[in-house]
Amino acid sequence: MFKYRQKLTMYMGKRILVTGALGQIGTELVTALRNVHGYDAVIPTDVRENDDCRVLNVLDLEGIDYLVREENVSEIYHLAALLSATGEKNPELCWDINVVGLENVVEIAKKYDCRLFSPSSIAVFGPDCPKIAPQVTPLNPATIYGKTKVVGEQMAITSGIDMRGIRYPGLVSYKAPAGGGTTDYAVEIFHAALKDGHYDCFVREDTRLPMMYMDDAIRATLELMDIPMEKLGAARGGYNIAGCSFTAKELVGSIQRHLPDFTCTFTPDIRQNYADSWPDEIEDEVARLEWGWKPEFDLDKMVDTMIKGLKG
Numbered sequence: 283m284f285k286y287r288q289k290l291t292m293y294m295g296k297r298i299l300v301t302g303a304l305g306q307i308g309t310e311l312v313t314a315l316r317n318v319h320g321y322d323a324v325i326p327t328d329v330r331e332n333d334d335c336r337v338l339n340v341l342d343l344e345g346i347d348y349l350v351r352e353e354n355v356s357e358i359y360h361l362a363a364l365l366s367a368t369g370e371k372n373p374e375l376c377w378d379i380n381v382v383g384l385e386n387v388v389e390i391a392k393k394y395d396c397r398l399f400s401p402s403s404i405a406v407f408g409p410d411c412p413k414i415a416p417q418v419t420p421l422n423p424a425t426i427y428g429k430t431k432v433v434g435e436q437m438a439i440t441s442g443i444d445m446r447g448i449r450y451p452g453l454v455s456y457k458a459p460a461g462g463g464t465t466d467y468a469v470e471i472f473h474a475a476l477k478d479g480h481y482d483c484f485v486r487e488d489t490r491l492p493m494m495y496m497d498d499a500i501r502a503t504l505e506l507m508d509i510p511m512e513k514l515g516a517a518r519g520g521y522n523i524a525g526c527s528f529t530a531k532e533l534v535g536s537i538q539r540h541l542p543d544f545t546c547t548f549t550p551d552i553r554q555n556y557a558d559s560w561p562d563e564i565e566d567e568v569a570r571l572e573w574g575w576k577p578e579f580d581l582d583k584m585v586d587t588m589i590k591g592l593k594g
């Protein structure tokens with residue numbers, strides 16, 4: 283239910299709705315969008331109550347309709363989703379939020395002629411994918427989360443609207459916590475290293491996954507949304523973009539450059555299975571060619587930025 287039918291302010295410029303705005307990506311994307319389009323242009327929403335955003339449940343079609351109509355929204359960044367670890371614990375809820383929620387947003391985007399950004403993930407790939415994942419390859423994900431992302435990519439092509447997405451790698455940032463994902467260890471490890479000097483990692487030390495520092499992910503999102511639709515091809519529902527790939531052990535080594543006494547043990551749990559079903563690296567030629575994608579953060583630069591940011 284859209285609980286608060288707040289008195290909505292009329293604002294004449296571009297109006298951008300963000301769902302899932304309190305999440306790891308949303309927290310930084312809202313700031314970035316406001317820097318570009320102005321504070322009032324961006325309407326952050328989340329299912330959780332918070333002074334900084336409006337309450338919106340993406341399963342509430344009427345609530346989305348009301349907000350988009352009343353606020354004259356022309357662009358939507360639909361970030362509300364369950365990630366892999368939470369999704370596997372509750373597959374029905376994962377399907378509802380990730381697929382039914384997206385269907386609702388697509389229906390409203392169609393009705394009001396909104397452009398739509400809907401993130402995909404490296405979780406669309408399954409165990410049959412080459413270790414360096416090409417843009418085009420059979421998508422047979424092992425997780426329900428991955429399946430919902432494949433459906434989302436297909437919707438981008440069949441919806442008939444201007445809808446785009448990126449297959450985000452594991453995202454690393456310090457401004458908001460990661461939550462419910464398999465790649466979360468690459469964020470948790472920094473907090474534990476600084477607080478306790480030790481981390482017990484839930485994947486094996488040789489687990490190599492595609493990762494990306496959040497600044498690169500936010501820039502990629504803004505750059506993709508800036509490109510005229512006619513320049514984008516069949517990959518527009520989910521572009522491969524590479525940041526930096528590293529093993530959990532290599533991450534520990536990079537952190538130890540700053541914290542030589544930091545220790546890490548490895549106790550794999552169920553999330554190891556999800557990680558093992560994903561590729562080691564991403565091949566991102568199509569994104570580079572079609573909209574000029576280029577990462578700026580390698581492993582050491584990411585680690586330097588995380589440590590500095592968390593130390594304050």
Ligand code: AKB
Nearest residue numbers: 365366403463464465
């Ligand atoms: C997760 O770990 O579930 C996410 C993802 C790879 O999409 N970070």
